[in-house]
Amino acid sequence: MATLEIRALSVGYGPVRALRDISVDVPDGGITAVLGGNGAGKTTLLRAVSRTLGFHRGTGTGTIRFDGRPLEGLRPAQVVAAGVVQVPEGRQVFARMTVADNLRAGALGARGGRKETSAALARVHELFPVLADRAHQRAGLLSGGEQQMLAMGRALMAGPRLLLLDEPSLGLAPLMAARIAETVQEINASGTSVMLVEQNAAIALRLASTAYVLDVGEVALAGPADELAASDEVRRRYLGVVDEDAAADADPAARTRRTLSRWSA
């Protein structure tokens, strides 16, 4: 049974097609990774789920269901209330507000009352003790890694059943990226499904149980993460493993498709 089912989703920004007819399943309780290079449509996929395409004048067709309930046609706040919360790319903490107020803002979309909110806050402080220490500092003064923690903690305040993470390791030192990865696992272990969008395929494939590879708006590969991690194409393209034999064996058509050519329109 899949928690989040995306079927035949196509999204365009004006004349630009960002996603073409893609289908993705995020199973309940697991971590699902979505990989791909710049412009592959990863962020667009998350925007379609969180219903924030409108901010970028994007329009989509296709169906998105969360626990059987269609999400298309909902407003962003209703998606949050349904239990799907996104941590945006680049963290986007409210820099002029204190850490504590950022966390309060995260709880505003939650269904639960005061009790649930304080339980969520205790949980966030347990996951990220630094957020308790810096509660009264302005969020803009935190380091990049701490801001990522704050962005994740803020999303957890809404008590999500499915957490959408957009490039959590972006711009972080390797050690910090590894810590964030650990936390993602911890969050998942406590019962929250995770959809993880990453350029850092090594981290993502290690964490995830299933993975999808997006390429110019289409699903190029999909399957169990360990199988994908072992596949030649993923190793060559996303893991930076240079394997002469594998490169020679690879489908030449796939390679020609990736070469740059002069635009003809």
Added chain:
Amino acid sequence: MTTFVELLLGGLSIGSVYALIALGFVVIFKATEVVNFAHASLLLAGGYVTAVLHDDIGFWPALLVGIAGAASVGAAIEFFVMRRYRGSDHSVLAIVTIGVDILLITELTRRMGTDVLALGDPWGNEVVTIGGVTLAQTRIAAFLAAGLLITVFLLAFRYTSWGVSMRAAAENPQTAALMGIKLGRVSLAAWAVAGALAAVAALFLTVFPTPGLERATSLAALKAFPAAILGGLDSTTGALAGGLIVGVTESLATGYQSDLSFLGRGIGDLAPYLVMVAVLLIRPAGLFGTKELARV
């Protein structure tokens, strides 16, 4: 010296009223990034409702209805006009508010005609004299009421969930939406609050020594523009400082007009704008405004 103190206190009092107007202006700007040129007509609408009703239902109920009325007019502008244009360029929206302002002012002027309407306030033209300094009761009431409202507003802005959602939406609307904050509701609340504050300001702009509510009251309300701008359009602290600066400048310039006769008459009306220009020359973002941070 007595004159100076009188002028200074009078200026602070009227300045606090300007601060009320400027605060509403800033709240709308923060929540929606729209410069609201219809603000003066919100004020006029609130004052008009109070003026019409006070004979029948008494001053305090009439004031409450006036405040509620101006808040509803503000909310209605947001709901029926601004919301349709959401996502448009902010300068387009600002021009839309000019259109709304013309409509409202025209209708209100048609109803008021050339009358000067009293708002039926309980203070009349009583004055208080303390240590040789004479102040109108209305001025003291204005200062206290504005101070109280501003304090309540700032506390709410800082500590309530409403304040948190306002600040979050002001800083980053898209991320606020991702957190489940309803942007439509935030913007509706901003317009309603601005309307309510403007209605209170309308009362104190029209009491003694001003003759009453008339068409020109909306011009007095325009002085909140330099107040908001010189304080920094996106700063609540700036609105307060700006309001007080404009009030004191205007009061002193008017009071010492005879000593400034080489500048011609009416320097009091002009002085706030001169201060605004001077401040902007030194600090283009206003005293407390956020410097424009362009992100690529």
